[in-house]
Amino acid sequence: xxxxxxTLSLTIDESSNKVLFAEVGKDFxxxxxxxxxLPLGTLVRISDKNSIPCLxxxxxxxxxxxxxxxxxxxxxxxxxxxxxxxxxxxxxxWVNLEGNRALCYYTCSRDCRYxxxxxxxxxxxxxxxxxxHKVYLPSxxxxxxxxxxxxLKGGRYFITDSFSVVPSSIQAAFNLLGGDRxxxxxxxxxxxxxxxxxxxxxxxxxxxxxxxxxxxxLVKESVNLPEKKNRALAHYxxxxxxxxxxxxxxxxSIKLSVDKQKNKVVFAECKEDFIDFxxxxxxYPSxxxxxxxxxxxxxPCLxxxxASVLRNTxxxxxxxxxxxxxxxxxxxxxxxxxxxxxIESEEVHRExxxxxxxxxxxxxxxxxxxxxxxxxxxxxxxxxxxxxxxxWSGANGDFSKGFVSDGTYIxxxxxxxxxLCSVSTLMxxxxxxxxxxxxxxxxxxxxxxxxxxxxxxxxxxxxxxxLSKVEKIEDATSxxxxxxxxx
Numbered sequence: 001x002x003x004x005x006x007t008l009s010l011t012i013d014e015s016s017n018k019v020l021f022a023e024v025g026k027d028f029x030x031x032x033x034x035x036x037x038l039p040l041g042t043l044v045r046i047s048d049k050n051s052i053p054c055l056x057x058x059x060x061x062x063x064x065x066x067x068x069x070x071x072x073x074x075x076x077x078x079x080x081x082x083x084x085x086x087x088x089x090x091x092x093x094w095v096n097l098e099g100n101r102a103l104c105y106y107t108c109s110r111d112c113r114y115x116x117x118x119x120x121x122x123x124x125x126x127x128x129x130x131x132x133h134k135v136y137l138p139s140x141x142x143x144x145x146x147x148x149x150x151x152l153k154g155g156r157y158f159i160t161d162s163f164s165v166v167p168s169s170i171q172a173a174f175n176l177l178g179g180d181r182x183x184x185x186x187x188x189x190x191x192x193x194x195x196x197x198x199x200x201x202x203x204x205x206x207x208x209x210x211x212x213x214x215x216x217x218l219v220k221e222s223v224n225l226p227e228k229k230n231r232a233l234a235h236y237x238x239x240x241x242x243x244x245x246x247x248x249x250x251x252x253s254i255k256l257s258v259d260k261q262k263n264k265v266v267f268a269e270c271k272e273d274f275i276d277f278x279x280x281x282x283x284y285p286s287x288x289x290x291x292x293x294x295x296x297x298x299x300p301c302l303x304x305x306x307a308s309v310l311r312n313t314x315x316x317x318x319x320x321x322x323x324x325x326x327x328x329x330x331x332x333x334x335x336x337x338x339x340x341x342x343i344e345s346e347e348v349h350r351e352x353x354x355x356x357x358x359x360x361x362x363x364x365x366x367x368x369x370x371x372x373x374x375x376x377x378x379x380x381x382x383x384x385x386x387x388x389x390x391x392w393s394g395a396n397g398d399f400s401k402g403f404v405s406d407g408t409y410i411x412x413x414x415x416x417x418x419x420l421c422s423v424s425t426l427m428x429x430x431x432x433x434x435x436x437x438x439x440x441x442x443x444x445x446x447x448x449x450x451x452x453x454x455x456x457x458x459x460x461x462x463x464x465x466x467l468s469k470v471e472k473i474e475d476a477t478s479x480x481x482x483x484x485x486x487x
Contacts, residue, residue, distance in 0.1 A: 041282030074120035091139035206301035342447035
C-alpha cells in the first residue's frame with residue numbers, strides 16, 4: 001500500500017506554545033472539508049468512540065443491541081457504518097479517512113433476474129436470497145480529468161488552530177495575527193509531515209477541542225484525548241430551537257421519569273419510533289447537522305469549517321457550485337430517511353447515479369462502472385444497469401422504514417438505549433424516591449433541541465431539553481405515590 005503524506009507549514013507562537021495557523025495546499029483542506037460530509041456515526045467510529053459522550057453512547061447502544069431488535073439484517077450496519085452522499089467523491093481525496101480506495105456493494109447471484117445493488121451485506125433480494133457477492137466501484141469513477149481537487153481548486157490556504165480557512169496571502173496572515181506586530185518576535189515556523197494517522201488525530205481533536213493543531217503537533221505524544229469527565233458539561237442554551245410547542249405538534253410520544261428530589265430526568269420509556277429518531281443521528285452528515293442548527297452545533301472546529309465554506313473570500317475556490325453544496329447542504333443518502341421524520345431532510349434521489357455491471361453471467365469481474373458500455377476484461381461490455389436496493393425492504397413486501405423492531409425501550413439521560421425487557425439485567429434493582437412519570441409529545445422543535453443537546457458534551461440530554469417543560473405541565477399530570485421500583 002502506498003504511504004501518502006504531505007507537508008504542513010505551522011506558524012507557532014513560542015511564548016504560548018500554540019499553533020496560530022498552518023499554510024497548506026488544497027489536498028489537506030479537501031480532507032478537512034470532507035469532515036462535513038461524514039455521518040456522525042462515522043466520526044464516532046473513526047474516533048474510537050471517544051468523541052462526543054452522548055453520540056458515543058448512541059453508537060455503543062447500537063453495538064450492544066442484539067440482531068433480533070433490528071427490522072432487517074442491514075439495519076444495524078446502516079447505523080454503525082452509515083453511507084453518505086459524497087462517498088464516491090471522497091474516494092479521490094489525498095487520504096480517505098475510512099481507508100477506502102473503492103466502495104463496496106453487494107449483489108445477488110449472477111443469474112438472478114433482479115438487477116439490485118445493495119449498500120449492505122445480506123440484504124434480502126426480491127428473489128428471496130441474501131445479497132452477499134461483493135463488487136467494487138473504484139476511485140476516480142467520478143473525477144473530471146480537468147479537476148484539480150475534490151472540493152477545491154488549486155492554491156494555498158491558511159487554517160487556524162480552530163479550523164477557520166482562508167486563501168493564503170500576506171494580508172490574510174497579518175489578519176490572523178490580529179494585526180499585532182509585537183507578536184512577530186515570538187513566531188516560529190515549523191514543517192511537519194502529515195499522513196493518515198495524523199489526520200485521524202486531527203479529526204479526534206476537532207471533536208473535543210478548539211486547538212486541534214496545537215494538541216496534535218505540539219502536545220507531547222503521551223498526552224491522550226481529554227477524559228470524558230473533564231469535558232465541559234455544556235447546558236442547553238438555545239431556547240429558540242426548543243420553545244414550547246402545542247401537543248398537537250408532537251408526533252412521537254414518550255413517558256419521562258423525573259426524579260423530583262435531584263431535579264433531573266432519569267430515563268424515558270418509549271416505543272420504537274423515538275429510538276429510530278435518536279439512532280438516525282448517527283446517519284446525519286455533520287454539515288447537515290450544522291445547517292439544521294443554524295451554524296452552531298457546539299463542535300467549534302466543525303462549525304468553523306462550515307462557516308469557512310460560506311465565506312466570501314472562498315467563493316471562487318471551489319471546483320463547482322454543486323461541490324460546495326455537498327459541504328453546506330449535504331443530503332441524506334438514498335433510502336435512509338425515516339417514514340415519519342422529526343427533522344426535515346432531503347434524500348439523494350435514488351437515480352442520481354447509475355451503476356453498471358458486465359451482463360455476462362460467466363464473468364468474474366467485480367468492477368462497478370458509472371458509465372455504460374465500458375469494456376470488460378471478459379470481452380463483453382458493462383451494459384447491465386443496476387438499481388440501489390432499499391436496505392429497509394424485507395420479505396413479503398414489507399417496506400417499513402425504521403431501524404428497530406416494534407417494542408418498548410428505555411433511554412437514559414445520557415442516551416444509553418436498552419430494550420425494556422433487559423432493564424432489570426442492566427440496572428438490577430434500583431429504588432428511586434420521588435419519581436414522577438410525565439407523558440410528553442415530541443414535535444419538530446423538541447427534535448432539534450435533542451439533536452443539539454446531544455452534541456454539547458453534556459451527559460444530561462433529556463434533563464436539559466425537557467425538565468423546564470415538565471415543570472410547567474407537572475400540575476396537569478399525576479405522580480407516582482411513594483417509591484418507584486424498577487424490577
